[in-house]
Amino acid sequence: MVNLEWYRTFKAIYETGTLTQASKILLISQPNVSQHLSFLEAHIGKKLFERKPRRMVPTDYGKLFYAQLIGPLEGLERLESEFRYTRDSDIPLTCIGVSQYYYNIKLASKVASARANLVFEFDDLPVLRDNLMQGNLNFLISDYCGHEKNICYEEILTAEEILVASSTVDTSALEHIPSASEHEIEQWLLKQNWYAYSSDLVLIKNFWQENFKKRPNIKPNLIIPDFHALINTLAVGNGLGIVPDYIAGEHLRQNKVKQICKNLKNTSSKLYLAYNKNVVTSEQIEMIQEILG
Secondary structure, X not given: OOOHHHHHHHHHHHHHOOHHHHHHHHXXXXXXXXXXXXXXXXXXXXXXXXXOOOOEEEOHHHHHHHHHHHHHHHHHHHHHHHHHOOOOOOOOOEEEEOOHHHHHHHHOOOHHHOOOOEEEEOOOHHHHHHHHHOOOOOEEEEOOOOOOOOEEXXXXXXXXXXXXXXXXXXXXXXXXXXXXXXXXXXHHHHOOOEEEOOOOOHHHHHHHHHHHOOOOOOOOOEEOOOHHHHHHHHHHOOOEEEEEHHHHHHHHHOOOEEEOOOOOOOEEEEEEEEEEOOOOOHHXXXXXXXXXX
């Protein structure tokens, strides 16, 4: 009879490429790893790896076997995790995809009191969105709002995208420009160093369109695709940037950065809680809403 541990061992060897690394992941000895693989190959009657001096190279059949195995095996491992993680609660293990900066600012201080075990996943939005659609996540917190079947989107936050400057930026000339002199304000802004969140400058473009009705002629000095890193860089740098107000809040209170051009219009963005209504329980939804509240 086949042993489930043989499959786990095959997966570990395939993904790490060596018996040594597989043994470290599985917390078993290298001879045991080799034995599991030999038993599995004997059971299925096929060679799964070519034994090279420094690496285990999967055979064509090994690649096919992995492709067929990985989905069911990971499903079993998730099921096993749900039964392993228990508290004094009937709420099942709950997996949440979210950006790391939102977690640090909004969730880190609240999750310890959650009524169930939580697993957080930090990754790029397309990866997290795919994981939600495939059932690997119970919830997703992001600025994405779609129309997929059975996926519910609940608005949880409206964030103002504000213009901030490093505390070292000399804004005395800007402060003497009349608020109605949009052209002079724009020219001052164009002369500054800019730190952008993305190479497409979407936040800066939206701000410029809202206030000056044109595209900005800006070449950013830095592109930092993480708001937490961006605001930290602004705090020690010498430039301007546009960030959500909840990201900038603590730095503004500590005078590490300053909000400028308050008379100009801010753009805004929304964050949503997404989940599959046919997968999550009402207790899970209520628990997440408590954390977000």
